[in-house]
Amino acid sequence: MMFECKRCGSCCKLIGCEHLRLVSEGFYECLIYDIRPEMCRFGYGLDVSGLSEEEYLALSYESCEKLRELAKEIDRTVESN
Numbered sequence: 054m055m056f057e058c059k060r061c062g063s064c065c066k067l068i069g070c071e072h073l074r075l076v077s078e079g080f081y082e083c084l085i086y087d088i089r090p091e092m093c094r095f096g097y098g099l100d101v102s103g104l105s106e107e108e109y110l111a112l113s114y115e116s117c118e119k120l121r122e123l124a125k126e127i128d129r130t131v132e133s134n
């Protein structure tokens with residue numbers, strides 16, 4: 054099962070992760086990528102989710118989309134204040 058992360062950093066930004074580094078406009082990297090915790094790895098919780106791999110993958114992409122929208126909304130709110 055292959056997950057294509059866009060490296061937008063939205064998921065990490067929203068939890069205030071201190072290991073996120075901006076590489077270029079809208080493009081981030083994780084400073085501890087190789088030793089990141091299980092909960093940051095794709096597939097975490099799949100075994101207890103009751104979802105098929107396909108459902109888990111689809112839900113992951115759907116979640117990323119929502120996280121990106123939420124992160125943009127927060128950025129817009131911060132900029133307007």
Ligand code: SF4
Pocket residue numbers: 057058059060061062063064065117120121
């Ligand atoms: S929100 Fe999704 S696409 Fe963006 S960095 Fe996180 S996992 Fe990758």
